[in-house]
Amino acid sequence: MEHTAADIRFSDVSVTYPNGYTGLKTIDLNIPAGEMVGIVGLSGAGKSTLIRTINGLVPITSGSITVGAHQLNGRGGAQLRGKDLRELRSNVGMVFQSFNLAKRTTVLNNVLMGRLYHTSAWRILLGAWKNDDVELAMSALERVEIVPKAYEKASSLSGGQQQRVAIARTLAQRPQVILADEPVASLDPPTSHVVMRDLQRINADLGITVMVNLHFLDLARRYSDRLIGLRSGEVVFDGAGADADESVFENIYGRSLTAEDVLDGQAVL
Amino acid sequence: MSTSLSSPTQHRHERPTKPKLGAKYAAATAVLLIITIWAGIGVQVDLPAIAANWRNATTNIVQLLQPDYGFFPKTIPALLETLQMAVIATVISSALSLPLAFLASRATNPRPKLLAAVRFLMNMIRSVPDILFASILVAVVGVGALSGIMALVLFNISIIVKLVSESLDGEDAGAQEAALAAGASWPKANRAAMLPQILPSFASQVLYTFELNIRASTVIGLVGAGGLGILIDNVRSFFRYHELSLIILEILVLVLVLEALSAWLRKKLV
Ligand SMILES: Nc1ncnc2c1ncn2[C@@H]1O[C@H](COP(=O)(O)OP(=O)(O)OP(=O)(O)O)[C@@H](O)[C@H]1O
Ligand SMILES: [Mg+2]
Numbered sequence: 001m002e003h004t005a006a007d008i009r010f011s012d013v014s015v016t017y018p019n020g021y022t023g024l025k026t027i028d029l030n031i032p033a034g035e036m037v038g039i040v041g042l043s044g045a046g047k048s049t050l051i052r053t054i055n056g057l058v059p060i061t062s063g064s065i066t067v068g069a070h071q072l073n074g075r076g077g078a079q080l081r082g083k084d085l086r087e088l089r090s091n092v093g094m095v096f097q098s099f100n101l102a103k104r105t106t107v108l109n110n111v112l113m114g115r116l117y118h119t120s121a122w123r124i125l126l127g128a129w130k131n132d133d134v135e136l137a138m139s140a141l142e143r144v145e146i147v148p149k150a151y152e153k154a155s156s157l158s159g160g161q162q163q164r165v166a167i168a169r170t171l172a173q174r175p176q177v178i179l180a181d182e183p184v185a186s187l188d189p190p191t192s193h194v195v196m197r198d199l200q201r202i203n204a205d206l207g208i209t210v211m212v213n214l215h216f217l218d219l220a221r222r223y224s225d226r227l228i229g230l231r232s233g234e235v236v237f238d239g240a241g242a243d244a245d246e247s248v249f250e251n252i253y254g255r256s257l258t259a260e261d262v263l264d265g266q267a268v269l
Numbered sequence: 270m271s272t273s274l275s276s277p278t279q280h281r282h283e284r285p286t287k288p289k290l291g292a293k294y295a296a297a298t299a300v301l302l303i304i305t306i307w308a309g310i311g312v313q314v315d316l317p318a319i320a321a322n323w324r325n326a327t328t329n330i331v332q333l334l335q336p337d338y339g340f341f342p343k344t345i346p347a348l349l350e351t352l353q354m355a356v357i358a359t360v361i362s363s364a365l366s367l368p369l370a371f372l373a374s375r376a377t378n379p380r381p382k383l384l385a386a387v388r389f390l391m392n393m394i395r396s397v398p399d400i401l402f403a404s405i406l407v408a409v410v411g412v413g414a415l416s417g418i419m420a421l422v423l424f425n426i427s428i429i430v431k432l433v434s435e436s437l438d439g440e441d442a443g444a445q446e447a448a449l450a451a452g453a454s455w456p457k458a459n460r461a462a463m464l465p466q467i468l469p470s471f472a473s474q475v476l477y478t479f480e481l482n483i484r485a486s487t488v489i490g491l492v493g494a495g496g497l498g499i500l501i502d503n504v505r506s507f508f509r510y511h512e513l514s515l516i517i518l519e520i521l522v523l524v525l526v527l528e529a530l531s532a533w534l535r536k537k538l539v
Contacts, residue, residue, distance in 0.1 A: 087452065088452075089450055089451060099443070100444050104466050110444070113447065113462065116461055121457060170451070173451055
């Protein structure tokens with residue numbers, strides 16, 4: 001699998017939701033291709049909002065975001081829509097907290113959803129996937145070690161396995177970027193580490209940029225090169241995980257660290 | 270612990286007052302009562318007349334309890350026609366209903382105007398009783414199975430589209446969201462992510478409408494739209510109640526057998 005990489009640049013990005021709530025305030029970020037970025041912050045800090053602006057799931061109100069050759073603008077600017085928006089999205093994989101698999105169909109069919117953009121409508125209608133795409137899906141499953149389950153129903157897999165299928169689905173896109181929104185929040189600690197290691201390996205081996213929202217600070221520090229701390233829609237920390245000490249976390253969280261903020265259940269890093 | 274639970278002044282939050290529904294319930298009951306009385310007066314429920322007719326009825330019922338089994342061979346063509354009408358109508362209407370159901374669900378159709386138009390059309394079709402469709406189609410297309418099939422198809426589409434679009438509405442849209450986030454267009458995302466999820470419920474609706482069609486095809490036959498209904502109309506107008514009795518028995522057996530079969534199949538599906 002060959003993947004090309006793309007830089008992501010936020011310029012003065014704000015998001016105001018239709019109800020008037022400001023989800024993001026004047027964000028400026030530059031994420032070079034191939035980084036592994038962890039995003040932390042309290043519930044409601046804007047982690048999901050930040051991640052979802054990158055593939056246009058949340059439209060930005062002002063400023064602009066560039067993802068490789070694509071640009072997303074605020075209101076008033078040129079809007080990315082239709083085929084152009086879908087092309088951007090085809091380059092950006094997304095992993096969700098609740099896996100978002102079609103549970104009644106096979107694991108393989110779920111992974112093939114990563115090829116929908118590149119597959120003609122009639123092939124999809126008939127379920128007549130190209131052999132190359134099936135092979136691509138299989139090798140994506142191989143990377144997360146779920147190949148033997150390819151023809152099993154997605155619902156028959158454990159949570160950790162389902163999330164790894166979801167990661168394989170993004171790999172089948174041959175993406176430049178993978179966005180993961182609390183990918184381990186529904187998993188137990190050992191499985192969380194397995195899934196985080198998968199993401200880390202994908203980042204290291206394939207050079208795909210990985211941006212991952214995490215609830216647990218120790219996970220974020222351990223698995224990312226760069227840590228971004230959000231508080232009330234603003235970036236309050238941006239640096240190496242190792243530099244993020246307790247005082248930094250107090251700044252991000254507005255309180256001192258508790259056992260609930262770390263996966264391993266002790267209020268230390 | 271126990272003191273804070275029992276002391277009424279310690280509540281951190283004001284307790285909400287229970288909403289009073291008494292007046293609403295009383296009003297609803299009164300309205301229902303008035304409507305019932307109005308309906309009763311309107312159709313002139315005539316108890317003495319019912320008693321008088323009852324004496325006629327007993328002789329007819331005695332005849333009805335003695336089916337003329339010798340009539341059976343003559344009913345076979347009509348019986349088969351009823352079955353064939355039901356099968357063809359079910360097949361055609363399922364094929365037409367599936368895309369319409371996706372257009373009629375908020376979860377799968379992102380265009381509000383198209384959604385409203387499809388739903389309006391479906392509501393219109395559903396508000397017309399099948400027997401009325403049959404009467405109109407018999408007038409337009411002519412007496413026979415074709416008009417019956419067309420009436421059944423219209424009737425079926427309205428049911429399948431409603432039930433399947435409702436199950437789409439209730440379906441978890443997570444996989445669809447993932448497909449859209451991967452760059453799929455809505456139709457592609459719906460086909461790949463939503464269709465597999467509702468297939469069992471769709472199949473179950475199709476079987477259910479097949480059951481309905483067996484019953485409905487006998488009724489719409491009464492207005493000339495083919496099948497056993499035409500036969501019923503014939504024997505009834507000549508007061509041949511022994512023969513009518515056999516036909517009713519046949520319908521009963523057919524419906525029971527097919528219902529059992531489809532119930533068994535549907536259980537396997539879900
Ligand atoms: N569609 C929406 N409409 C209005 N407000 C929204 C919407 N989505 C999110 N918000 C608000 O924007 C803020 C940021 O939400 P976001 O989901 O980005 O937070 P988060 O950091 O991901 O939190 P969590 O850890 O709970 O997932 C929250 O206050 C939330 O209530
Ligand atoms: Mg979130």
